[in-house]
Amino acid sequence: FMLGERLEGKTVLIIGSGRIGRETARLVEAFGAVPVLAGRDADLDALLGEADIVSLHVPLTAGTSHLIDGRRLALMKPSAVLINTARGPVVDEAALATALRSGALAGAGLDVYEHEPHVNMRLLGLENVVLAPHxxxxxxxxxxxxxMLCVDALKAVLLEGRTPTNVVV
Incomplete structure (x- = not known):
């Protein structure tokens, strides 16, 4: 009851190699885990089967909607944990609930939801999922x-006629 596992020696697949993904890799490495940073061209199907923890750090685009679906969840180890702090629709929550309920996946931690602010009812009450309110x-x-980032971006565009430094394309 209420026991977790240490990160030391675990393989953490970090999907998304942007600023947040790279910082996550640095932090998990500090805990003794082995970070595997997966960018746009990574072979996720091959990497998912090796990971003890999968941490999502991608923007929501047409290409990342349901990036983690039933097929990809089935590629993961039954002992693996999925963490989504990216965007809710990156994970097919119905497929996730099925995997968690059946034991095909050990656990999940979600800070975002597919149909935010609503949580898939099938996830509620599961003991192997942690749900946080974004x-x-x-x-x-x-x-x-x-x-202040917003203020700086508005100043750049409206007053200085330049592109903000944190623009996402």
Whole structure:
């Protein structure tokens, strides 16, 4: 009851090699895990079967919607854990609920939901899933910094006629 596992020696597949994915890799390595950073051209099907933990850090696009679906969940180890702090629709929650309920996947941690703010009813009550209310950035300092990024971007576009430094294309 209420026992977890250590990260040391675990293989953590980090899907998304942007700033957040790279920082996640640095942090899991500090805990003794082996980070595997998967960018756009990675062979996810091959990598999923080797990972103890899969952590998602991709934007929501047509190509990433249901990136983790029933087929890909079946490629993962039954002992693996899926973490989604990216965007909800990156994971097919119905397929995830089936995998968790059947034991095909050991666990999941979700901070985002496919149909946010609603959570798939089949996930509620499962003991092998942790559901958080999309508050990973909920600190006063972080929210102030996020607001200042917006102010800086507006200033760049409206007053200086330049492209903001944090533009996503």
């Amino acid at each position: 508050l990973g950035s909920a600190t006063r300092d972080t929210r102030i910094a996020m607001g």
